[in-house]
Amino acid sequence: MASLSPTHAQTHEHGGNRVRVWLTCAMAALAGLLFGLDIGVIAGALPFIAKDFQVNDHMQEWIVSSMMVGAALGAVLAGWMSYRLGRKYSLVLGAALFIAGSLACAFAPDPTFLIGARLVLGVAVGIATFTAPLYLSEVAPGNVRGAMVSAYQLMITVGILAAFLSDTAFSANGQWRWMLGVVAIPAALLLLGVLTLPRSPRWLMMKGRVDEARAVLDSLRPDSETVEQEIRDIAKQLEVKEHGFQLLRKSRDFRRSLMLGVMLQIVQQLTGINVVMYYAPRIFGLAGYSGHQAQLWGTVIVGAVNVLATFVAILLVDRWGRRPILLMGFTVMTVGMGALGYLLKLGISTHNEQIMAVAMLLLFIAGFAMSAGPMIWILCSEIQPIKGRDFGIAASTFTNWVANTVVGATFLTMLNTLGHAQTFWIYAALNAAFIGLTFFFVPETRGVPLERIEENLMAGKPLRQIGR
Numbered sequence: 001m002a003s004l005s006p007t008h009a010q011t012h013e014h015g016g017n018r019v020r021v022w023l024t025c026a027m028a029a030l031a032g033l034l035f036g037l038d039i040g041v042i043a044g045a046l047p048f049i050a051k052d053f054q055v056n057d058h059m060q061e062w063i064v065s066s067m068m069v070g071a072a073l074g075a076v077l078a079g080w081m082s083y084r085l086g087r088k089y090s091l092v093l094g095a096a097l098f099i100a101g102s103l104a105c106a107f108a109p110d111p112t113f114l115i116g117a118r119l120v121l122g123v124a125v126g127i128a129t130f131t132a133p134l135y136l137s138e139v140a141p142g143n144v145r146g147a148m149v150s151a152y153q154l155m156i157t158v159g160i161l162a163a164f165l166s167d168t169a170f171s172a173n174g175q176w177r178w179m180l181g182v183v184a185i186p187a188a189l190l191l192l193g194v195l196t197l198p199r200s201p202r203w204l205m206m207k208g209r210v211d212e213a214r215a216v217l218d219s220l221r222p223d224s225e226t227v228e229q230e231i232r233d234i235a236k237q238l239e240v241k242e243h244g245f246q247l248l249r250k251s252r253d254f255r256r257s258l259m260l261g262v263m264l265q266i267v268q269q270l271t272g273i274n275v276v277m278y279y280a281p282r283i284f285g286l287a288g289y290s291g292h293q294a295q296l297w298g299t300v301i302v303g304a305v306n307v308l309a310t311f312v313a314i315l316l317v318d319r320w321g322r323r324p325i326l327l328m329g330f331t332v333m334t335v336g337m338g339a340l341g342y343l344l345k346l347g348i349s350t351h352n353e354q355i356m357a358v359a360m361l362l363l364f365i366a367g368f369a370m371s372a373g374p375m376i377w378i379l380c381s382e383i384q385p386i387k388g389r390d391f392g393i394a395a396s397t398f399t400n401w402v403a404n405t406v407v408g409a410t411f412l413t414m415l416n417t418l419g420h421a422q423t424f425w426i427y428a429a430l431n432a433a434f435i436g437l438t439f440f441f442v443p444e445t446r447g448v449p450l451e452r453i454e455e456n457l458m459a460g461k462p463l464r465q466i467g468r
């Protein structure tokens with residue numbers, strides 16, 4: 001193994017490092033954008049696909065959900081790949097699959113092929129959603145790490161909005177193939193971009209390639225002193241071997257934090273957010289907007305509110321803390337879903353009633369975007385002990401996609417069998433229940449060092465108190 005002391009002295013050029021850091025992060029953010037594009041693109045395309053291929057609701061649910069099944073597989077695969085191939089080449093593979101999947105969707109000759117193509121696309125999404133934030137947290141300097149991870153979240157919502165806009169642009173002639181295919185362009189940019197990225201210094205150190213790690217850090221950090229300090233820090237962290245499974249068997253406390261992460265992600269999906277993201281035009285239809293154009297513009301407004309409210313979350317998260325924001329968010333979402341159900345029960349016929357229904361839908365979206373959207377991802381990255389962090393985050397990310405699949409694959413069936421109002425009331429009731437869950441189980445981690453959270457967890461404190 002190479003030595004930890006600098007072999008080529010303190011004589012490196014550190015000019016232009018800031019640009020390099022930003023370019024690096026811009027690439028990872030592009031991965032977030034693609035994630036959002038692929039979540040958003042199906043909403044506008046689905047009505048046209050359904051018409052072209054003459055598929056029933058059940059088949060539509062599978063066209064939507066096959067991507068999420070792929071993403072769950074991709075997240076597991078990425079855990080292994082990012083260790084074997086490294087973060088950089090996992091991202092390269094993810095980007096290549098993004099291109100292949102998007103083009104395959106665009107040229108799909110029948111619904112079954114389309115489902116297969118979306119499965120491949122999903123694997124790309126799963127790889128990106130696991131690897132990009134990991135890479136980001138390993139190359140970003142400590143003082144901007146939080147901002148970078150938030151920026152990644154924001155890019156997801158921007159991607160969703162961009163997809164809704166592009167869908168609307170292609171909708172005049174019902175060109176769903178263009179809607180799905182155009183995503184290959186940013187995917188190609190990502191591929192070119194990641195090829196120029198440096199490898200993750202932490203991964204290089206993990207593989208014993210200390211000199212290469214030092215060279216990468218030299219190109220990213222302002223001075224040699226910072227580089228050497230970081231090399232020492234990483235080496236110290238690596239002394240703690242990360243054995244997720246063993247720790248899971250041995251430590252009851254790790255099982256608790258793992259369960260909390262898994263529960264948080266299930267909660268995030270059962271709010272019903274993706275019912276709106278995937279089926280927004282259909283929901284606008286229920287609210288009395290029958291034209292494709294009106295439904296698509298409504299969907300664009302949903303995307304815009306989602307972006308704007310995410311800004312609010314980013315501003316508030318370190319001032320108010322996680323718990324108050326989540327409690328407020330679930331309350332707002334309960335009201336939004338409940339009132340929408342009520343309006344559907346009464347029957348929406350007048351213009352005013354239509355406006356009210358849309359307002360309630362937007363209230364729900366704003367409630368999600370300023371709370372559970374970003375907050376759950378932040379919490380999941382904060383609560384795991386260092387030894388089990390990769391494993392814990394992989395498990396909760398995997399759960400996010402499984403729960404996402406369940407929601408996407410059942411919505412139309414719920415509408416058809418339980419009724420419109422009842423479907424939204426079920427989501428309202430779930431959101432109400434999450435107020436209680438947050439109250440009893442979610443810790444406040446605002447401003448608390450990760451080491452402290454770990455100490456409390458491992459000392460057996462109740463989950464709600466591990467941030468004290």
Ligand code: BGC
Nearest residue numbers: 039157273274277306373374
């Ligand atoms: C969720 C996605 C959702 C998105 C909406 C994310 O935090 O994990 O499932 O589609 O927010 O903005």
